[in-house]
Amino acid sequence: MEITRILDAALRKAAAVWITSPGHEPRLVHAHWRDDALWVITGGTEQEVPGLADQSQVTVTVRSPSTHSHLIDATATAHLTEPDEETAQALRTARLNTKPDWEAVYRLEFSA
Template structure:
């Protein structure tokens, strides 16, 4: 269920341990959820390497709760293909991020 929900979701709620949930855009790619932060992108207080997060996915049509999942954030340096996919997924023309996190699900 998590895989299907994340394939369809353009945005998810992320709650790093000890912080409030934050609605963020994210990209589901190759079995992991990628979140770009900083620069011209969103801020997610508490998101850092090796931090446990709760990811909540809601239905894109009804906005009802679909699933909660625990994930660990891993700071990553996206390869060229992944960086291009992150840029293509954004609505703004020149996304610039400081960091990209890969959320790995337990």
């Protein structure tokens, strides 16, 4: 599907996206694209994302990695999850945290 191709191309290069949760202003969030989903860590010494909760519907706004202009808005469902060790290591590497101090990990899955 076209949206998946666009998201995949953009999110492979993006280190941050804008997430809008219901009832909250858009928030710039560090995220990691992996396994066709966007991974977001929150709490502890990590970022806070007001309104992000298990099963919440959010809007993810992606900017072009080359021009930084608006590229696409996509709806995603957040799933609170416990990452496997390989994914946890990828998240630590992406955030440069050798000792993770996050309280929650969300896997954002996009609607087709």
